[in-house]
Amino acid sequence: MMKAEDIMTKDVVTIRGSATVAEAVGLMKEKKLRALVVDRRYDNDAYGMVSETDIVYKVIAYGKDPKQVRVYEIMSKPCIVVNPELSVEYVARLFANTGIRRAPVIQGKLLGIISITDILTKSNFVETPKTLMLEEKIEKAIEVARATCTQHGAYSKSCAAAWDEVEELQAEAAHQKAEPIPSAKISFEEYCRENPAAPECRNYQP
Structure with a gap:
């Protein structure tokens, strides 16, 4: 899973x-960029961000002289930042929920910048969509849970932990699809209906 x-x-x-x-503007033209990170004034200060949108909406649209307006007057600060360990789909969701197009990547210090263009052109969302990966993980987790319960019994801690893992994965998958969260208990009930003679199902009352 890409980060x-x-x-x-x-x-x-x-x-x-x-x-x-x-x-x-001169720096943006020279480097062919759409935004710049605004430096901190001191170590504990927050980073800022100034974008082409800020310049167009707040300077050009009002006929202001760009030689007289300072960056701090139009920048966004503190800006939304991204942890380098955050998975790409959650970065995309952060962008969607906040309406931003880019954010600095910070962990103690400035490490980089990530944009919607990076997500679109560099990530592997086409080859390995998150929902498909989760479905495969859920199937595997259910197999493990069934095997664990068969070996240790339906009321064992290891059986409960195995089905908890299934439930967590199902919840994450439901969140991805914005669907109601399924219950791992339902999966266990289905398992017992399919395998009524299984040792862990003998005393199970759905």
Whole structure:
């Protein structure tokens, strides 16, 4: 499963908050970028972000002089940041829920920047969609749970733990599809209906 650190752009271009918007535009043109990370003023300060949208909406749209407007006047700060360990689908969901198109990747320090373009062009969501991977994991977990309960009994801790694992995976899959969460108990009930002679089902009362 790919993470933010796997697809982020590591060569991050930053700018000072005190720089003019004209300087920011010049840097964007030179580096062919749509946004810049705004440097912290001190170690515990938050990073900011200034984008082409900020410049168009807040400067050009009002006829302001970009040589007179400072970056700190139009930037977003603190900006939404991404942990490098966050999986790509959760980064995509964060972007969808907040309406942003890019975010700095930070863990103690600035490591990179991730954008919707990175998600679209660098991730493996076409080859290995999360829902398909989860379905395979659920099937495997159910097999393990059945084997565990057969070996240790329906009321053993290991049996309960195995079905808890199934339930967690089902909940994650339901969250991905925005469907009601199925119950691992239902899976166990189905198992007992299919295998009424199984030792762990002899004393089971659904």
